[in-house]
Amino acid sequence: MAAAQDDRKKRLRMTVGAGWARGKGVDLLAKGREVWYNCNMKVWAISDLHLSGLSNKPMDVFGPEWEGHFRKIQADWREKVEEDDVVLLGGDTSWGMKLAEGMYDIASLAPLPGKKVFIRGNHDFWWNGITKVRALRPDDTFYFLQNDCVKFGNVIIAGSRGWTCPDSTDFTEHDMTLYKREAERFRLAFEEVKKIRGEGDRLIVLIHFPPMGVKKEDTLFTELFRENGAEKVVFGHLHGSVYFPLKCEKDGVEYILTSCDKTKFTLTRIV
Numbered sequence: 001m002a003a004a005q006d007d008r009k010k011r012l013r014m015t016v017g018a019g020w021a022r023g024k025g026v027d028l029l030a031k032g033r034e035v036w037y038n039c040n041m042k043v044w045a046i047s048d049l050h051l052s053g054l055s056n057k058p059m060d061v062f063g064p065e066w067e068g069h070f071r072k073i074q075a076d077w078r079e080k081v082e083e084d085d086v087v088l089l090g091g092d093t094s095w096g097m098k099l100a101e102g103m104y105d106i107a108s109l110a111p112l113p114g115k116k117v118f119i120r121g122n123h124d125f126w127w128n129g130i131t132k133v134r135a136l137r138p139d140d141t142f143y144f145l146q147n148d149c150v151k152f153g154n155v156i157i158a159g160s161r162g163w164t165c166p167d168s169t170d171f172t173e174h175d176m177t178l179y180k181r182e183a184e185r186f187r188l189a190f191e192e193v194k195k196i197r198g199e200g201d202r203l204i205v206l207i208h209f210p211p212m213g214v215k216k217e218d219t220l221f222t223e224l225f226r227e228n229g230a231e232k233v234v235f236g237h238l239h240g241s242v243y244f245p246l247k248c249e250k251d252g253v254e255y256i257l258t259s260c261d262k263t264k265f266t267l268t269r270i271v
Contacts, residue, residue, distance in 0.1 A: 041153055043204065043271035044081055044114070045258040046073065047090030047236025048121065051105035057095040063240070065261060070108075072265035077112050080267055085114040086152050087267065090236040090258055091121025091161065091208030102126025103136050110138040117143045117150060119159040121208040121237065145206065147185040148192045155271060156197060158189040159206035162221060162235070167213040183220035190228045204270060205233040210257070214243060216250045226251045232270060234258055 050059050051070060059066035081087060094105035102124065109116055120127045127133055130146040137143075143150050145159035163182040164175055186207075193203060211221035211233060225233055236259040238244050246257050246268075258268050 040084070041155070042082070042085045042269065043088065043152075043155060043157075044085060044267040045088040045090065045206075045234045045256065045270050046077075046260050046263065046267045047208070047234075047258045048092040048239065048260055049073065049089070049105075050092055050095055050123070051108060052095040053104045053108060054101040055095045055097065069260065069265050073260060073267075074112065076266040077114075080269075081112065081114040083113045086155070086157070087112075087114045087116050088157065088204070088206050088234055088258075088270065089116060089118045090206055090234055091119050092123045092236065093118060093121070094124060094126055096126040099126050099128050099132060099136070103133075103138075106142070107138045110141075115141050115143065115152065117145060117157050117159070117206065119145050119206050119208060120161045122161070145189075147188040149189055149196070151196050151201070154198070154201045156193055156201055156203050157206055158186070158193050158203065158230075160185045160189055162186075162207040162209035162211060164209055165212060165217075165219045165221070167215070167217055167219075179220065183224065186221065186224050190224065193228065202271065203228065203230045205230045207233060207235045209237050210235050210244060211255070212250065214245075216248065222250060222253070225253050232256060234270060238262065 049070065050057070052058060059069055077087070089109075094102040096102035096105060103126070106118070130144060133144050145157065147160050149156055149158040151157075161182060163178045164171060165179065166176070168175070186205075197203070205225055207221065211225065212219050230253050232254045234256050236257065238257060238259050239261055244257050246262065248255050256268060256270065
């Protein structure tokens with residue numbers, strides 16, 4: 001009995017934001033549900049896997065470094081990640097156009113250890129409604145964020161897609177509409193964070209697009225992240241020769257680029 005109590009003390013509670021209670025097929029993620037997690041939990045991240053299990057879009061057309069890229073990611077994942085760890089996937093997970101195609105690629109991650117937390121990227125056209133996506137998750141190690149958050153122990157993950165920022169050279173009036181809309185979605189996510197945040201909790205933000213330019217100018221996103229006490233921001237979207245430092249800091253917040261080709265197809269330790 002004493003040993004069991006000691007073991008219990010070494011576990012931490014997981015709660016979820018209100019968004020997880022919406023829709024059918026997500027009863028295991030209803031608000032207030034508790035699960036116990038190892039206090040030695042680590043958080044990892046990788047983005048832009050661009051899997052194409054049911055679509056004809058091999059990534060090696062973008063360069064020889066992409067050849068067998070998923071096998072490289074799987075090998076590194078298995079070497080680093082333990083069952084109680086969390087892996088953040090920052091969008092553009094699948095080239096699939098239909099929900100079934102995207103979920104086929106999502107399911108290919110099921111044999112890998114850890115809890116997997118996803119957001120939508122600009123190429124995730126298969127992501128057709130958060131309720132449908134959550135209802136088809138392969139098992140209870142998969143979490144999909146859209147304008148909300150999830151909490152593992154004392155770590156809260158808030159996520160949404162984001163959008164290109166005004167300093168981009170090809171920024172248009174249409175982009176401005178989407179940019180403001182995505183900022184509002186993060187405001188909604190942070191409202192959910194407030195409901196479950198406790199003293200000492202750490203906030204990590206997951207966003208697909210870079211939330212600022214390389215000159216680190218203020219944006220609606222960076223202002224929201226600072227105002228809401230984010231510790232780290234994880235993003236992707238950038239590939240190839242496009243320059244952005246893998247890690248940088250602005251206003252006391254650490255920004256971490258995790259596009260898989262930028263990290264040589266390895267996972268980045270976040271916490």
